[in-house]
Amino acid sequence: MRENGGPVPTMVRHYAAYLHAKAHITPETSVNGTTEAEIRISAGEKMLVLAFGCRKRKWFLRTIEIRHGQQTTSFTRGELAKAIAALLGHEPLTPAKQAINGVSGPRTDAALRERRNTVIRV
Numbered sequence: 001m002r003e004n005g006g007p008v009p010t011m012v013r014h015y016a017a018y019l020h021a022k023a024h025i026t027p028e029t030s031v032n033g034t035t036e037a038e039i040r041i042s043a044g045e046k047m048l049v050l051a052f053g054c055r056k057r058k059w060f061l062r063t064i065e066i067r068h069g070q071q072t073t074s075f076t077r078g079e080l081a082k083a084i085a086a087l088l089g090h091e092p093l094t095p096a097k098q099a100i101n102g103v104s105g106p107r108t109d110a111a112l113r114e115r116r117n118t119v120i121r122v
Contacts, residue, residue: 011059012037012052019048022084041087045069048087 008016008029016027016039025041032038037052037059046068053062064075064083075083085091 007031009037009052009054009059011061012039015039015050015052015061019050019084022081023048023088043087043089046087048083 008031012029012031016029019025019027019039019041023041023043025043027039027041030038030040035054037054039050039052041048046066049063049065049067050061051063051065052059054060061077064077064080066073066075066083066087073086082091
């Protein structure tokens with residue numbers, strides 16, 4: 001892991017170690033002051049970028065992006081494994097869209113009340 005800038009926060013080091021273990025590519029980290037950090041790994045013409053921010057002395061993962069030429073694809077925190085697979089060419093570059101329908105979509109008030117009132121007897 002190459003470091004640029006100041007000391008690398010523990011959370012950023014953790015993500016860098018995870019990326020190295022999964023992708024077998026040495027990540028490059030950079031820290032900008034005390035509020036921003038980035039991890040970058042490249043595979044061919046694609047680059048995976050994880051951007052971190054610090055607020056009230058707590059670090060958090062802000063964005064996950066794959067950059068391929070002029071195209072940038074964003075992923076959510078829960079899609080980090082998909083982003084790594086897309087970087088390595090194991091999955092398509094676009095993240096999966098989540099289907100929202102009556103069954104898998106957001107729960108309505110009635111569904112929440114029903115779940116809360118359900119009694120399971122053993």
